Amino acid sequence: MNTIELVDVSYKYSDVAALSQASMSFESGKITGIIGKSGSGKSTLLKLVNGLLKPSTGEVVVFGKPLDYQNLQTARLQMGYMVQGTGLFPHLNVEQNISIAGRIKGLNTVTSRVSELLELVGLANSYKSKYPNQLSGGEQQRIGLCRALFLDPAVLLMDEPLGALDPVTRYEIQQELLNLQRLSSRTILFVTHDMLEARRIAERLLVIDRGVIQQYDTTETVLLRPANALVKSLIESSTW
């Protein structure tokens, strides 16, 4: 069974179709890189998966069940979410930011989990009491990752999470993400407009253009055998 499926999903902003009749299922336990030009519908697709957007038609199926828009909490708590920029709550310190999902779920044992996650992303325990504005961009992004992983979700949704980082830090975090995936594999949807990044970390690629899915296959296949001219030009234009 695949964890995330789209069944004939369309989404319209006023009258423009941001996503048209998308039907597909994401392979579980793999990192899928979602690529496309700006405004192609990448972020829209991600927001449809965790219910931040509601499809105009069609159905989003998560963990075998259609999303219940009256009660999204259950599904969302099983999907870590990271956005571009930091998305960290400026009024909460690192520990509170990381453990926020635990708090809303009413969990007690948060401290040890926070230390565990900090160690995982290579940050010292002393970071716990710092506030986001005391951290560098890379540190903030690592904390964001810890927060998304706090409940050990089976799914991670990442919306251009590394877009604002310098190349070196970016590379480091990409490696950390791959390490994490080696430790325990999750279904990760990773939106990026950087082909290099997609090649480096994605096992599957989803190419999208003007709201229409162009190709979904293993990274290798997409690179070697682009489904059409659009995919081909996208790969070529952003490769080097």
Next chain:
Amino acid sequence: MVRFSTLLLVFISAMTMAQPIRVGSKHFNEGYILSEIISQLLEANGFIVERKYNLGGTVVCFEALRRGEIDLYPEYSGTISSEILKDPKLDYKEIQNELAKKYLLYISQPYGFNNSYGLVCTRENSEKYGLHSISDLRQQTQLQFALSYEYLRRVDGWDSLKLKYGLSHTPNAIEHGLAYSALQSGKIDVTDAYTTDGEISKYNLVLLEDDQKFFPLYSAITIYNRNLPEKAKALIERLSGTIGEDLMQAMNADVLFGGETIAQVASRFLKNRNLIALTVTRTDSVISEIANQTLTHLELTFIALVLAILVSVPLAIALYWNPSWASPVVYFTGLLQTIPSIALLAIMIPIFGIGVVPAVIALFLYALLPVLRNTLMGLQAVDPVLKNVADGIGMTRFQKLRYVELPLATPSIMAGIRTAAVINIGTATLAAFIGAGGLGEFIVSGLALNNTSMILKGAIPAAVLALLIELLFTWLERIITPAHLRRKTL
């Protein structure tokens, strides 16, 4: 059964004995003196008296009496006939009958003096323009009139006087307590006065003769409701015929210019008439008096503020969630803000009577807008990315509010509360007009008595209070504001 009803009767009369008698007064010198004379007389005879002085004008006092919030206050026959019964031609007997019939209210025998309205000018102008009677004003159209607010609006006031005498002047409005100094300094030429005003002799003014007999008789009497115990009525009747016009003018002048307190003047009068044995000395020191009124002031402000927060914050949240309602509601609370404080207090009287309740309600209404608007703005200004993330993480609407939106809106909410608190400290000084006490007591009395040091007794602590509140909130904001925002704000 008989035994029981006797017991009940004894019980009820004991109850009424223990109940304080609430003595009201309009906020002007003579009213204070008469009320204080009554209060001391009642106290000397074992009654407990609650003083409710400084009640706005006739309407405030009369409404308060009718609603049983005060038990009696000194009034003038002419005021009752023209303002309340709307028939200036009624005589004493008719007034008595009409009041009892229409309102179940009663009046005492007259004290013995007539305090009619009159027009006054300086002796200098009187000689220069040959002004001796009101008719003489007709030719002198260049004279500047300034009349008290109450006189401008009375049924037997300016409009009728103008018609009767054929006057064509256009008067300005002025607070009566300020009129005499304006007259002295030549800013105005003619003002209305009470014929027993102490200022007339003090400033050597000329009271223009009412040559066409326009003004009705304004005999001072006590008006009371049926709650007043028989024994108290009998005591008040002992004052009938004891105060002539000269004596009243002298007592007014003693307070206004002789440096005596109202309590001293009242008790000297009672002692001279052998109505009480000992002169009453109020032991309240200035400090404790100010401290008491400051406490009352804070109490009014604080209760109103807390109520406003309890209503505004949840309301702002509801509006935040239902944005289509936001504009109309914010406009409406803004509209409340534009009602002048005195008008709002006056509107309160028919609904809530006088005292603390209407004052708190009025202050509450004024505090609504700043808190509501700042809370709403604060919530709306939270970074949409953070709202998105909160949703994505799986927070419910309430969790998002609690963990993200409210903490981030806190600086804005606190600023709103601070604004409301400072506005309330200022506005609460007007609460004295409807008998709610507070520092306004000094200011209102001081204005009525033209007594600057008394005004300052209220105005300085009020200013200090506003400043302290400002400092307190700056400090509170610093503590409550989330750590990361602290450095950005002041």
